Amino acid sequence: AVRSMSATARKSLTIGLIPADGIGREVIPAAKQAILALGSDLPKTEFVELLAGFEYFKRTGTALPDETVEILKYDCDCALFGAVSSPSKKVVGYSSPIVALRKELDLYANIRPVISVRGNEKPSVDLVVVRENTECLYIKQEELTVGPNGKEARATRLITERASRRIGQIAFELASKRPRKHLTVIHKSNVLSVTDGLFRETVRAVPLLPEVNGRYNDVTVMEQLVDSAVYRLFREPQIFDVMVAPNLYGDIISDAAAALVGSLGLVPSINAGDDFVMGEPVHGSAPDIAGQSIANPLASIRSAALMLRHLGYTKGADRLDIAVDQVIREGQVLTPDLGGKSKTEEVVEAVLKKI
Ligand code: GGG
Numbered sequence: 153a154v155r156s157m158s159a160t161a162r163k164s165l166t167i168g169l170i171p172a173d174g175i176g177r178e179v180i181p182a183a184k185q186a187i188l189a190l191g192s193d194l195p196k197t198e199f200v201e202l203l204a205g206f207e208y209f210k211r212t213g214t215a216l217p218d219e220t221v222e223i224l225k226y227d228c229d230c231a232l233f234g235a236v237s238s239p240s241k242k243v244v245g246y247s248s249p250i251v252a253l254r255k256e257l258d259l260y261a262n263i264r265p266v267i268s269v270r271g272n273e274k275p276s277v278d279l280v281v282v283r284e285n286t287e288c289l290y291i292k293q294e295e296l297t298v299g300p301n302g303k304e305a306r307a308t309r310l311i312t313e314r315a316s317r318r319i320g321q322i323a324f325e326l327a328s329k330r331p332r333k334h335l336t337v338i339h340k341s342n343v344l345s346v347t348d349g350l351f352r353e354t355v356r357a358v359p360l361l362p363e364v365n366g367r368y369n370d371v372t373v374m375e376q377l378v379d380s381a382v383y384r385l386f387r388e389p390q391i392f393d394v395m396v397a398p399n400l401y402g403d404i405i406s407d408a409a410a411a412l413v414g415s416l417g418l419v420p421s422i423n424a425g426d427d428f429v430m431g432e433p434v435h436g437s438a439p440d441i442a443g444q445s446i447a448n449p450l451a452s453i454r455s456a457a458l459m460l461r462h463l464g465y466t467k468g469a470d471r472l473d474i475a476v477d478q479v480i481r482e483g484q485v486l487t488p489d490l491g492g493k494s495k496t497e498e499v500v501e502a503v504l505k506k507i
Pocket of ligand 1: 237238437
């Protein structure tokens with residue numbers, strides 16, 4: 153696949169689908185249907201179904217088969233990932249496939265827009281969480297030893313200048329293109345002055361990089377300790393525009409922000425690198441509702457829209473976003489997480505009618 157190609161030059165589009173676990177298997181087929189409904193707004197589109205997940209691990213002893221990674225790398229232009237149910241206790245031989253995929257494909261930026269849709273009003277929440285996606289505590293270097301206090305568990309937290317700089321560049325670029333042009337750097341460098349200190353300093357220095365050439369001079373930068381950022385997010389979410397954060401804080405803040413817009417079932421994301429993009433709903437595998445056909449498919453359809461927009465298919469992406477927003481505004485066909493009684497398929501049908 154030639155991924156650096158412009159949307160108009162691309163003659164076909166191959167999309168890898170990795171539903172993985174739980175409701176991922178219900179919402180990724182929904183996103184596929186929505187993409188198919190775009191017809192000639194996309195080049196000839198093919199889908200490749202790929203395996204991964206904890207369920208797959210339980211059957212085979214592998215969570216992310218090499219074949220899945222190879223096909224994504226060499227045959228696909230982009231991908232959609234559903235959700236994974238990693239166990240809370242260590243399982244020998246298991247490692248989270250989504251964390252591994254982000255690393256394998258160097259998808260270093262996790263971009264999570266959180267926007268409220270109510271009536272025809274201006275959104276009261278309209279922010280984007282830009283989460284560093286490859287390091288922090290997610291490098292998963294943990295160890296358990298026994299000392300004078302009994303068991304001692306340690307985790308290594310890695311923050312590098314390179315990763316902080318490149319996520320900072322993505323965040324400044326995004327902020328510079330938004331009407332408010334405002335960026336908040338999230339950290340906890342009053343306690344973690346070495347790791348979060350490096351993240352904070354490196355991100356703040358992005359506008360001074362020679363190649364930036366003054367492009368971000370009109371971006372206002374604020375910084376906020378992660379704990380007070382969560383407080384302000386709930387008290388006055390409208391102050392935030394783009395928020396950039398190390399991996400763990402970004403993960404937590406984006407789930408928290410989802411509560412402000414009605415449901416985690418509405419919030420999309422992309423995992424983006426220089427060469428590849430993978431859409432992924434922010435929600436998890438929701439084992440409590442899996443198999444009941446009541447999962448909200450809208451976050452996955454919006455993730456498909458973000459992925460297509462990232463590749464340059466703006467018209468198709470707009471059609472998906474407008475259709476989803478209309479279904480939410482009308483409020484007639486909604487899944488139970490949004491107070492409705494509709495099934496996943498009914499919501500998908502309602503979206504398809506609007507596309
Ligand atoms: N689509 C997001 C998702 O799957 N969330 C669950 C999650 O973060 N899982 C991490 C893991 O299981 O390793």
